[in-house]
Amino acid sequence: MGAQQLDLAGLRRVYGRSGSRWFYTRVARNARHWGWTEPGQSKWRLWRAQRQLQDVLGRKLALPVGARVLDAGCGAGVVARAMAARFGLVVTGVDVLDFHLAEARRLSNRAALDDRTAFSWGDYHELPFPDDTFDGAYSMETLVHSYDPPRALAELHRVLRPGGRLVLLGPMSTVPLEELEPDARALLVPYLDAMTMTGAKLYHARNLPRLLAEAGFEVEEALDATPWYTPTSEAVYAYFRLPWEVLRRCGDPAKWLNLRSTVEMYGVREYVAWYVHTAVKPTA
Ligand SMILES: C[S@@+](CC[C@H](N)C(=O)[O-])C[C@H]1O[C@@H](n2cnc3c(N)ncnc32)[C@H](O)[C@@H]1O
Incomplete structure (x- = not known):
C-alpha cells in the first residue's frame, strides 16, 4: 500500500511549494500543526489553540527540567522551542526537509534557544542516534507521513532509555480504510495520496495501540482528542474556504496544496479522529 521508502519528492511537494511555505510562515507562524480548544473558548483564536496543543504535549511528556x-x-x-522555553526540556529535532531544518536553526538562534534546541537531518525510520539516548520523544502530526509505522515505532523505542516516555499526536482514520464505505474511501484516499500521508493509510485509531505494544511500549493512554481539535477544523475551514475557491479558479491550485488540504480535510472529518497516545518504554 505504501511506498516503503522515504518519498522525499512527495514531502517537498507538500511542504516546499511557495504557496505552502507562505501559508505556514505567515498564517501559521511557522507551526505545522492543528490546535487544542477548551470547551467555552472561542474557536477563532488559532494561535492560542496551537499553543495550548503544545502545552498538552508538554504535560503528557511529564519530564523534569533538563530532560x-x-x-x-x-x-x-x-x-521544540515551546518544549524548551515552557517546559525546560533539551530538544533534538530531526526532519528530512533541509529547508525546514534551516528555518528551525534560524528561528531558534533568533529566540536565543539554540543552547536548548538542536536540529539535524534524520529519517525517523532510521534515527542517527545510539540506543537509550533520550528521556522522551514525541511526534507532532508527523507519523501520518510514515512509510512503515512499525519500523518508525521500533526506532523511537530503540533511542529511548528504559523508562523513557513517548507522546504521539495526530490525525488518523477511525477504522481501517478497507472498512470505510466506498464513497468515503474515494474521498479520503486521494487526499492522503496528495499529502504523502502514507502512514495514515496503514495505521488507524484501532491498531495504533497494538502497534505501540508490538514495538515494546506500554501504552499509558490513547486519548481520542477529536472534541478539542474540532473547533480548529471548523475555524480553519471557515477562514480558508473562500480564499481556496478564488485560488483554485484564478491561480495555480498545485502551488497551494496545503491550503487545499486544510479546506478539504473538513470534507472528510467524519472519518478522521485526532489522538494523543502516551506510552512508556518499560524499565525491565
Ligand atoms: C505536519 S509537519 C509537522 C512539523 C512539526 N512537528 C510541527 O508541528 O510544526 C510534518 C513534518 O514531518 C516531517 N517528516 C515527514 N516524514 C519524516 C521522516 N520520515 N522523518 C523525519 N521527519 C519527517 C516533514 O518533513 C514535516 O516537517
Missing part, C-alpha cells in the same frame, strides 16, 4: 527529548519530524522547530 533530553527527541522531536521526530520537527518542521521549523516551533514545538
Whole structure:
C-alpha cells in the first residue's frame, strides 16, 4: 500500500511549494500543526489553540527540567522551542526537509534557544542516534507521513532509555480504510495520496495501540482528542474556504496544496479522529 521508502519528492511537494511555505510562515507562524480548544473558548483564536496543543504535549511528556527529548519530524522547530522555553526540556529535532531544518536553526538562534534546541537531518525510520539516548520523544502530526509505522515505532523505542516516555499526536482514520464505505474511501484516499500521508493509510485509531505494544511500549493512554481539535477544523475551514475557491479558479491550485488540504480535510472529518497516545518504554 505504501511506498516503503522515504518519498522525499512527495514531502517537498507538500511542504516546499511557495504557496505552502507562505501559508505556514505567515498564517501559521511557522507551526505545522492543528490546535487544542477548551470547551467555552472561542474557536477563532488559532494561535492560542496551537499553543495550548503544545502545552498538552508538554504535560503528557511529564519530564523534569533538563530532560533530553527527541522531536521526530520537527518542521521549523516551533514545538521544540515551546518544549524548551515552557517546559525546560533539551530538544533534538530531526526532519528530512533541509529547508525546514534551516528555518528551525534560524528561528531558534533568533529566540536565543539554540543552547536548548538542536536540529539535524534524520529519517525517523532510521534515527542517527545510539540506543537509550533520550528521556522522551514525541511526534507532532508527523507519523501520518510514515512509510512503515512499525519500523518508525521500533526506532523511537530503540533511542529511548528504559523508562523513557513517548507522546504521539495526530490525525488518523477511525477504522481501517478497507472498512470505510466506498464513497468515503474515494474521498479520503486521494487526499492522503496528495499529502504523502502514507502512514495514515496503514495505521488507524484501532491498531495504533497494538502497534505501540508490538514495538515494546506500554501504552499509558490513547486519548481520542477529536472534541478539542474540532473547533480548529471548523475555524480553519471557515477562514480558508473562500480564499481556496478564488485560488483554485484564478491561480495555480498545485502551488497551494496545503491550503487545499486544510479546506478539504473538513470534507472528510467524519472519518478522521485526532489522538494523543502516551506510552512508556518499560524499565525491565
Ligand atoms: C505536519 S509537519 C509537522 C512539523 C512539526 N512537528 C510541527 O508541528 O510544526 C510534518 C513534518 O514531518 C516531517 N517528516 C515527514 N516524514 C519524516 C521522516 N520520515 N522523518 C523525519 N521527519 C519527517 C516533514 O518533513 C514535516 O516537517
